[in-house]
Amino acid sequence: xxxxxxxxxxxxxxxxxxxxxxxxxxxxxxxxxxxxxxxxxxxxxxxxxxxxxxxxxxxxxxxxxxxxxxxxxxxxxxxxxxxxxxxxxxxxxxxxxxxxxxxxxxxxxxxxxxxxxxxxxxxxxxxxxxxxxxxxxxxxxxxxxxxxxxxxxxxxxxxxxxxxxxxxxxxxxxxxxxxxxxxxxxxxxxxxxxxxxxxxxxxxxxxxxxxxxxxxxxxxxxxxxxxxxxxxxxxxxxxxxxxxxxxxxxxxxxxxxxxxxxxxxxxxxxxxxxxxxxxxxxxxxxxxxxxxxxxxxxxxxxxxxxxxxxxxxxxxxxxxxxxxxxxxxxxxxxxxxxxxxxxxxxxxxxxxxxxxxxxxxxxxxxxxxxxxxxxxxxxxxxxxxxxxxxxxxxxxxxxxxxxxxxxxxxxxxxxxxxxxxxxxxxxxxxxxxxxxxxxxxxxxxxxxxxxxxxxxxxxxxxxxxxxxxxxxxxxxxxxxxxxxxxxxxxxxxxxxxxxxxxxxxxxxxxxxxxxxxxxxxxxxxxxxxxxxxxxxxxxxxxxxxxxxxxxx
Numbered sequence: 001x002x003x004x005x006x007x008x009x010x011x012x013x014x015x016x017x018x019x020x021x022x023x024x025x026x027x028x029x030x031x032x033x034x035x036x037x038x039x040x041x042x043x044x045x046x047x048x049x050x051x052x053x054x055x056x057x058x059x060x061x062x063x064x065x066x067x068x069x070x071x072x073x074x075x076x077x078x079x080x081x082x083x084x085x086x087x088x089x090x091x092x093x094x095x096x097x098x099x100x101x102x103x104x105x106x107x108x109x110x111x112x113x114x115x116x117x118x119x120x121x122x123x124x125x126x127x128x129x130x131x132x133x134x135x136x137x138x139x140x141x142x143x144x145x146x147x148x149x150x151x152x153x154x155x156x157x158x159x160x161x162x163x164x165x166x167x168x169x170x171x172x173x174x175x176x177x178x179x180x181x182x183x184x185x186x187x188x189x190x191x192x193x194x195x196x197x198x199x200x201x202x203x204x205x206x207x208x209x210x211x212x213x214x215x216x217x218x219x220x221x222x223x224x225x226x227x228x229x230x231x232x233x234x235x236x237x238x239x240x241x242x243x244x245x246x247x248x249x250x251x252x253x254x255x256x257x258x259x260x261x262x263x264x265x266x267x268x269x270x271x272x273x274x275x276x277x278x279x280x281x282x283x284x285x286x287x288x289x290x291x292x293x294x295x296x297x298x299x300x301x302x303x304x305x306x307x308x309x310x311x312x313x314x315x316x317x318x319x320x321x322x323x324x325x326x327x328x329x330x331x332x333x334x335x336x337x338x339x340x341x342x343x344x345x346x347x348x349x350x351x352x353x354x355x356x357x358x359x360x361x362x363x364x365x366x367x368x369x370x371x372x373x374x375x376x377x378x379x380x381x382x383x384x385x386x387x388x389x390x391x392x393x394x395x396x397x398x399x400x401x402x403x404x405x406x407x408x409x410x411x412x413x414x415x416x417x418x419x420x421x422x423x424x425x426x427x428x429x430x431x432x433x434x435x436x437x438x439x440x441x442x443x444x445x446x447x448x449x450x451x452x453x454x455x456x457x458x459x460x461x462x463x464x465x466x467x468x469x470x471x472x473x474x475x476x477x478x479x480x481x482x483x484x485x486x487x488x489x490x491x492x493x494x495x496x497x498x499x500x501x502x503x504x505x506x507x508x509x510x511x512x513x514x515x516x517x518x519x520x521x522x523x524x525x526x527x528x529x530x531x532x533x534x535x536x537x538x539x540x541x542x543x544x545x546x547x548x549x550x551x552x
Contacts, residue, residue: 002031005049006041016040028244043124047099051122054101061097061127066135070094073114076136081224082106084120085131093117099125105335108346112353163218166211167240171249173204174266175242177474180307182266186212186259198434198481199307202474216253216260223251230260237334239269246270250334273315273337280482282522284515288487289428293321298425299388303398303406309432309483310397311336314371317395318342321369329365331358332373347373355380363387372396378414385415388423402519403429403488404507407498421490421498429486431540433523433532434478437467446534454524454534465530482531484523484540486516 003021006012012020012035024034032050035041041049044060051058070086073094079085084098084106094116098106101122110118123131174182174195181196184207191212193204207215220227223236234253239246250265276286292300300317302310315337322328322342330339333347333355345362347355355372356379362370363383375381375396388394400406406427410420444466448458456462467477488511490498497510512518517525523537 002049002053005053006035006045009049009052011045011049012040025244028241028246043126047122047124050101054122056101057121059097059121059123061123061131063134064131066131070096071135073116074110075113076132077224078109078113079132079136083125083128083132084110085128085135087121089116093119095119095121097121097123097128097131099123099128105346109348112346112348162211163214163216166207166215167218167222170204170215171240171247171264171266172242174264175245175247177202180266182264184212184215184262184264186256186261188258191259196307197474198476198478199432200434200476212259216262219249219251219262219264220253223249225251225253231255250336267336271337273319273339274312276316276320279309279313279316279485280526281485282517282525284517285428285485285487285522288426288489289317290320292426292489293317293393295393295425297388297391297393299385299394299396299423300425301396301398301406301427302430303400303403303427304430305399305401307432308430309481310430311373313428313430313483314373314395314397315339318369318371321393321395326368327365328369328371329362329367330371330373331355331362332371356383359383359387363392367392369393369395374398375413381410381413381415385410385419385423388425389419400429402504402508403427403486403511403516404504407488407507408504411501417499417501421495424490424498426490427488429488429519431484431519431523432481433484433526433536433540434476435480435482435531436465436533437470437473437477437479439472439479440467440470440477441465441530442468444533450534454527454537455520456524462528463530464527464534466533466535477533478536482526484519484526486511486519486522488516489514 003017007014007017020031020034020038020040023038024031027034032046036043036046048058064087066086067088070089073089074086082098082103083100084096087095087097094114096118098120101120107118107120170182170193177195177197179195179197183194185192185194186209190209191207193207194201195204217227222238225234225236233255236251238249238251240249246269248267248269250267252263254261254263276289281289302313304310318328318330318339322339328342330342330344331347332344335344335346338344345358347353347358355376359380370387370392372380372384372394375384375398384394384396398406398409400409406429407420407424410424411417442465444464446464451458467473469475469477473479491514493514494507494510497506508518520541523541526532527534527537
C-alpha cells in the first residue's frame with residue numbers, strides 16, 4: 001500500500017496518513033493525489049514511492065532529450081494522455097519514463113503500437129510533462145519527425161468548465177440509477193439523454209445544444225479522440241470518479257445528421273467478476289458449465305445478442321478456471337473487467353493488432369486457457385478451432401439468437417463440420433431478464449390467453465407476481481436482472497448431427513432430448529418461482545407461442 005511505503009520511508013506521519021485517508025473518502029481522489037493536494041509530500045516523493053511499490057527504477061529528469069528514433073515511435077497524443085515519454089531504443093526494447101508505473105494498460109498499448117518490448121522507469125509527473133514539452137515542442141509541423149496527427153482543437157476555459165459540470169451530472173445520475181450505458185443524441189434544438197437501466201432505455205433531461213457542444217468536446221478530449229473530426233466514428237476510453245468510485249467510461253462517437261451521437265458504456269473500475277453461481281444458472285446448467293470448464297481442451301461458446309450478459313458470463317468462467325498454476329491468456333476489445341492472476345491483452349485493430357495476429361503470437365506460448373472476446377472472421381475462427389483441438393481450452397462469444405444457431409455460425413465462418421463436431425464442447429445461450437422489485441411486489445392473475453401464449457396450460461395453482469411500481473424501481477416494477485440460459489452439450493449424438501449438417505430445429509431437439517432446458521423454459525421457470533413476470537418472459541425470450549417444455 002502506498003501509505004505504508006511512505007510511512008516506512010519517513011515521508012509522512014501516521015496522523016498525516018489518517019488525515020489524507022479521511023479526505024480521500026470525501027473526494028474520491030487517489031491517495032497520492034490527496035497527499036499532494038494537502039502538501040504533505042512532493043511530486044518527487046510520490047514518484048519515488050510509486051516506483052518502489054511497483055518495483056521499477058526511479059529517475060530524476062533534468063535536461064534529457066530522447067533518441068529521435070524513440071520519439072518517432074510514440075505519437076504525441078498517446079504520450080500526453082498517459083504522461084509518459086520515450087527515451088531511447090536499444091535493439092527491440094523501447095525505454096520510456098512514466099509518471100504512473102501502475103498504468104499497465106498504457107504499456108500494453110505501447111507494445112502493440114510500437115512492436116517493441118517496453119522498459120519503464122518512473123519520474124515525477126511535472127518532470128515528465130516538462131520532458132514532453134521539450135520533446136514535441138521542438139518539432140516543427142513539417143519537421144523530420146512530424147507525423148499525421150490532427151491538430152488539437154482549441155477549447156475555451158468556459159467550455160471546459162461547462163463540459164466538466166455536465167459530465168459530472170450525467171455520469172453521476174447514471175451511477176446513481178445503476179445504468180450500464182449513457183447516450184447523448186443531438187437534434188436541432190437540444191440533445192436527448194437516455195440511460196440504459198436493467199436493459200431498457202429510460203429518458204433523462206434534455207441538454208441545450210450549447211451545453212451538448214461543450215460536453216462533446218470535453219469527453220472527446222478526455223478520451224483521446226480527435227475533437228475536430230466529427231465525420232468519422234471514434235472510440236476511446238477514460239475514467240471518472242463518482243462518490244469515491246472510479247468508473248471506466250468506454251466512449252463511442254457516431255456521426256449523425258444533427259451532430260455526433262455519444263454512447264458511453266460505464267464499468268466500475270476494480271470490480272470483481274461475478275461467480276458462476278451468481279449468474280442465475282439452474283442447478284443442472286451450473287453443473288454442465290462447470291464440467292465444460294474442467295475439460296483440458298475444446299471450444300466453449302457463450303452466445304446471445306448484444307447486451308445479453310455474455311461478457312459477464314465469460315468473465316465468470318475465466319474466474320472459475322483462473323489461478324496462478326495455469327497459464328490463462330485473454331484477447332479482448334475492449335478489456336471490460338480485470339481478473340487477477342490472468343494476463344489480459346487489448347486488441348488494437350487500428351494499429352494492425354487484430355485477433356488473428358494476436359493469436360499467432362499467443363499460441364506460441366501454449367496457454368492452458370485462451371479467451372477470445374469475439375471471433376470476428378474466418379482466420380480467427382480457424383485458429384481458435386485448431387487451438388481447441390491441440391490441447392487448449394478456448395472460451396469465446398458469438399452473436400446468435402440461441403445455442404443451436406451458434407453451431408451453424410461456426411460453419412458459416414468457414415469451419416469444416418467435422419472439425420466443429422470434434423472440437424466444440426458446448427454452447428451457452430443466454431438473455432438477461434428483469435427481476436421483480438421486492439419493495440412493491442404483489443400477486444397478479446393472468447388470463448388463459450397470456451398463459452397459453454407462453455406455452456403453459458392454465459392451472460389455478462400457478463401463482464405469479466409483479467411489481468406495482470415504487471420509488472425504489474422508478475415506477476417500473478423491476479429492479480435488477482438475472483440470466484436466462486440454455487446449455488447445449490456436444491455429445492456423441494450431437495456430433496453425428498453436426499457432421500450431417502443438421503439444422504437448428506434438429507440440433508435444439510437433440511439437445512432437449514439430452515436434458516437441455518431452452519431459454520424460454522428457463523425464463524418461465526423464473527416466472528413460476530416469482531422472480532420475474534410473464535410479460536418480461538415474452539419481451540426477452542421473443543418466442544411468441546412456441547410450446548414450452550414445462551408441463552402443467
